[in-house]
Amino acid sequence: MSPNLNVPLGTYLDTRKKIIDEALERYIPGEDNYPPVIFKALRYSLFAGGKRIRPILCLASAEAVGGNIESILPVACALELIHTYSLIHDDLPAMDDDDYRRGRLTSHKVFGENMAILAGDALLTKAFHLMSDRGLTEKIAPEKLISVIHDIAAAAGYFGMVGGQVVDVQSEGEAVDTEVLNFIHTRKTGAMITAAVKAGAVLANAGEVELNALTSYGRHVGLAFQIADDILNVEGDQKLMGKGTGSDTKRGKVTYPALVGMDASRKKAGDLVEGALSAIKNFDHRAEPLRMIAAYIIERKA
Amino acid sequence: MSPNLNVPLGTYLDTRKKIIDEALERYIPGEDNYPPVIFKALRYSLFAGGKRIRPILCLASAEAVGGNIESILPVACALELIHTYSLIHDDLPAMDDDDYRRGRLTSHKVFGENMAILAGDALLTKAFHLMSDRGLTEKIAPEKLISVIHDIAAAAGYFGMVGGQVVDVQSEGEAVDTEVLNFIHTRKTGAMITAAVKAGAVLANAGEVELNALTSYGRHVGLAFQIADDILNVEGDQKLMGKGTGSDTKRGKVTYPALVGMDASRKKAGDLVEGALSAIKNFDHRAEPLRMIAAYIIERKA
Numbered sequence: 131m132s133p134n135l136n137v138p139l140g141t142y143l144d145t146r147k148k149i150i151d152e153a154l155e156r157y158i159p160g161e162d163n164y165p166p167v168i169f170k171a172l173r174y175s176l177f178a179g180g181k182r183i184r185p186i187l188c189l190a191s192a193e194a195v196g197g198n199i200e201s202i203l204p205v206a207c208a209l210e211l212i213h214t215y216s217l218i219h220d221d222l223p224a225m226d227d228d229d230y231r232r233g234r235l236t237s238h239k240v241f242g243e244n245m246a247i248l249a250g251d252a253l254l255t256k257a258f259h260l261m262s263d264r265g266l267t268e269k270i271a272p273e274k275l276i277s278v279i280h281d282i283a284a285a286a287g288y289f290g291m292v293g294g295q296v297v298d299v300q301s302e303g304e305a306v307d308t309e310v311l312n313f314i315h316t317r318k319t320g321a322m323i324t325a326a327v328k329a330g331a332v333l334a335n336a337g338e339v340e341l342n343a344l345t346s347y348g349r350h351v352g353l354a355f356q357i358a359d360d361i362l363n364v365e366g367d368q369k370l371m372g373k374g375t376g377s378d379t380k381r382g383k384v385t386y387p388a389l390v391g392m393d394a395s396r397k398k399a400g401d402l403v404e405g406a407l408s409a410i411k412n413f414d415h416r417a418e419p420l421r422m423i424a425a426y427i428i429e430r431k432a
Numbered sequence: 433m434s435p436n437l438n439v440p441l442g443t444y445l446d447t448r449k450k451i452i453d454e455a456l457e458r459y460i461p462g463e464d465n466y467p468p469v470i471f472k473a474l475r476y477s478l479f480a481g482g483k484r485i486r487p488i489l490c491l492a493s494a495e496a497v498g499g500n501i502e503s504i505l506p507v508a509c510a511l512e513l514i515h516t517y518s519l520i521h522d523d524l525p526a527m528d529d530d531d532y533r534r535g536r537l538t539s540h541k542v543f544g545e546n547m548a549i550l551a552g553d554a555l556l557t558k559a560f561h562l563m564s565d566r567g568l569t570e571k572i573a574p575e576k577l578i579s580v581i582h583d584i585a586a587a588a589g590y591f592g593m594v595g596g597q598v599v600d601v602q603s604e605g606e607a608v609d610t611e612v613l614n615f616i617h618t619r620k621t622g623a624m625i626t627a628a629v630k631a632g633a634v635l636a637n638a639g640e641v642e643l644n645a646l647t648s649y650g651r652h653v654g655l656a657f658q659i660a661d662d663i664l665n666v667e668g669d670q671k672l673m674g675k676g677t678g679s680d681t682k683r684g685k686v687t688y689p690a691l692v693g694m695d696a697s698r699k700k701a702g703d704l705v706e707g708a709l710s711a712i713k714n715f716d717h718r719a720e721p722l723r724m725i726a727a728y729i730i731e732r733k734a
Contacts, residue, residue, distance in 0.1 A: 159590070168590050168598045219553060224545035243526035244601050247549065251521060251556065252590040258560045259585035262578050272574035276564050279581070283561035288461070288470050288554040296470045299546050 197334020294318025320352030499636020596620025
């Protein structure tokens with residue numbers, strides 16, 4: 131399962147996505163379980179064509195320090211479960227009130243608000259159930275596993291993703307400066323992306339210097355990813371993004387382009403990618419996927 | 433911190449509740465953290481006068497097999513965080529739509545639906561962050577800790593509490609038989625209570641026979657607790673219960689008394705408590721708190 135570095139980025143990402151999709155398929159019970167609606171609901175959102183960026187980053191980070199990805203798959207997939215739960219809850223009428231996500235109706239539009247809330251709760255809970263499954267993670271040293279669970283919970287919680295969403299919700303329609311926008315972006319998106327990169331490194335037994343370098347890579351890439359998302363929201367192809375472009379502006383959400391302009395946003399994203407690449411400049415060819423992903427983040431069209 | 437078994441039950445429970453409240457106070461950041469609203473919201477629900485039955489059961493189970501409760505406190509408190517999150521989400525307009533809980537306005541009535549959803553998400557996430565905090569759980573063997581995290585996640589997830597809530601929500605206003613009601617009760621309340629008792633036993637290094645006995649105790653007590661709740665909902669003191677009595681009937685929720693009558697419900701609860709006591713009949717005086725709690729569960733007035 132070691133990456134073929136002579137393939138184009140698209141093929142690399144597709145291959146990785148397939149590995150993750152197949153693992154998720156194994157880990158998540160089918161719709162023949164009782165009560166079926168909850169498995170239908172969480173599978174509807176989980177298998178909705180997500181890019182699997184967080185698990186892919188986790189695996190690529192492990193590979194960059196010579197780790198084997200097989201034993202890390204449960205943790206990588208848990209990151210996607212947490213990401214998916216956050217999208218379902220963010221889309222709820224009481225939050226962003228979005229009808230569409232990735233070109234499909236949002237969970238609450240299909241299954242009702244109550245089931246969407248519960249599907250999110252179930253996915254978040256399953257993430258920790260999956261990471262603590264020793265039948266799947268037996269090759270990981272127990273203390274390392276606990277430390278990764280702890281880091282991921284921190285990144286997902288009130289000082290991470292939830293905290294970012296709280297400030298995001300509170301800031302709607304308010305005048306927001308770059309400090310607040312940076313807070314939202316680093317917490318809401320950045321924290322989990324950094325945790326993904328860090329988890330892969332820790333589980334692959336990275337040394338302290340490597341771990342710090344990869345954590346720095348994760349921080350840069352995480353913020354770049356969110357700024358690129360802001361840019362895509364303004365000018366992206368509606369069909370590719372799956373929801374109305376300009377939807378952030380309509381909703382009174384502040385974005386990087388709105389605050390500093392499109393040119394400065396593009397420059398900022400580019401600088402962050404440069405920073406990410408610089409952080410891992412001493413890594414050998416095994417870090418090539420991480421380098422490709424960093425470039426992809428600001429070049430993607432959806 | 434070993435229990436004084438010559439004190440009355442009320443004093444025992446008060447002393448234990450105080451230990452748990454103080455630990456939760458240490459573990460959960462204050463309202464001076466940013467963004468304040470999320471810490472206000474989760475503290476509002478967490479310190480609302482809950483009985484702390486799940487953590488108390490966890491500690492009592494550990495004591496029954498000679499365990500020290502100090503190192504188990506983070507796991508015991510995590511059970512209360514998960515319980516509190518489930519109450520906040522259950523009360524939401526899209527779910528049970530309750531305005532009051534324990535005599536106070538529910539979270540979404542005070543902080544809005546969006547913050548109530550996020551406060552629940554934050555509490556659930558914090559539960560796993562707390563259990564995986566090796567600064568607090570250093571005396572627990574790592575494999576035991578992982579196994580307990582796994583069990584608790586299972587009890588909270590789609591085959592446990594979330595699954596029970598899904599069927600509960602789906603069954604509102606429907607004709608429900610005892611099989612379905614048993615499913616709801618064992619999943620929605622029973623699973624986490626059983627997990628609490630089991631966690632205490634595992635963390636206190638219970639042997640296989642003891643563990644099976646305590647798990648059986650937990651199953652019996654868990655179902656008895658929910659039937660007693662149903663009975664209290666029909667005839668309890670509104671002031672003590674903190675929400676309208678008869679509220680389940682008004683909402684079209686099926687309860688034990690509605691299905692089999694009040695006398696048969698009381699008998700069922702009594703039989704379950706007998707079963708719980710029988711499961712731990714070979715335990716010595718250190719299981720006295722567990723025996724007292726089993727009796728308390730059907731005698732309580734709120």
